Amino acid sequence: MKLIIGASGGVGQGLLTAWEQSQRVATYHQHHPAEPAGQSHLRWLPCNVLQPGWADDLLDAVGPDLPETIVLCTGLLHDADHQPEKSITRFDRDWFARSVATNTQPFGELAATVTTRARRDQAVTLAVISAKVGSISDNKLGGWYSYRASKAALNMLVRTTAIEWRHRLPQSTLLSLHPGTTDSRLSAPFQKRLPEGQLHSPDYTGQRLAQLIDNAQPKDSGDFLSWDGSLLPW
Template sequence: MSNAVLIIGGGSGIGLALAQYYAASGARVSVISRQPAPQHPKINWLQDNLAAETASADIIAKALTQQPDTIFICNGVLHDASGMPEKTIRQLDSDILAARFASNVQVPAMYLKLLFGYLCKQPQVKLLALSAKVGSIGDNALGGWYSYRISKAALNMLIKNLSIEVGRLNKTAAIVSIHPGTTDTELSAPFQQNLPVGQLQSPDATAKRLASVADRLTAAQSGNLLNWDGNVLPW
């Protein structure tokens, strides 16, 4: 079990459930979020409005004083007021596509850049970026959801690239992207009606499953896209 955990994008949904799970387990927990801090005395909450990379760098530096051995990147958007997932390329909107890349790729990339030095020197450090099975090119048999699929596929490449670079300097690091499974959050709310019985998980259940994967994660798995149960998914 982790002694210290950093959760980036931990203001709601799976990220917040992870923070609460690890705090209840006795770990030192830091959260970076655009959301203001809730009333939770056991969580070191750092608010980042993403106004400037220099400000985000200062916040990362504060979080790393806790020396986390496990880091989760939970930033991501599937839909919002600007648009829902596309059923056809005819619905593709360049502004929405750019917004999905900003949330699902650019924000994680900035944080990973700021974490790079730490990842290269911290022994047995583990980093798990929340991705999605629909971002797997090899697993895609349905099509659709252009902006989300494309941006999550790009996130997976980002993680693969980073794992190679970090691995040259820190052979004990484990850096992966992971599909958390369908979870009862605002992200999945519009798409829950036709799910098979038992597929939808509570945020608390998903947090426990992800923590279990993190606990078993090794450097030999670095660079993979993992399923919520720890099995490798195709790129």
């Protein structure tokens, strides 16, 4: 069974479609999706990753068995009052804290819960949607301070947990994935100046990420991968 957290967003929706033949549990927060007709192997659950204990509550609601694939697709780049900072002079402690609370902490909480619940002989794949702009060495453009920092910290949590899993859950795999620029509410304000062909549909992104996740092996655990399968620098 596949658990997609943040399936009401563009990337999550793409994964839901890519895996439409599989048993899926999908979560939403503020945007309750219309139930597609005839999808009996899809169950929607509400989930707010800012709620203390959310990961335990969600896995309890999913059922007694840990899903073999879990993907965390939630994220925050802007809201009605905040755009990504172009200058450090726009740094705002509350926005920074909210970016980390939404983009970084939920993975830590989910990974802790999965680590506690998984059996040593179990093969779980836990993937989180990160972003290439979270790469420190690839950062040539600057800007987007809170978002970049929250994704860099997320990548560190993934890498560090993967090292622990080598001993603790050697059959399981952790991935940090860059989805590529995907048409969604999150990317909508930044799509105008994109070169032709650089904006992927959610379905295309979903297909590419699903392929990476389905083919992932424990030897890949802790990798930071782009949608095309290339390894990204930290």
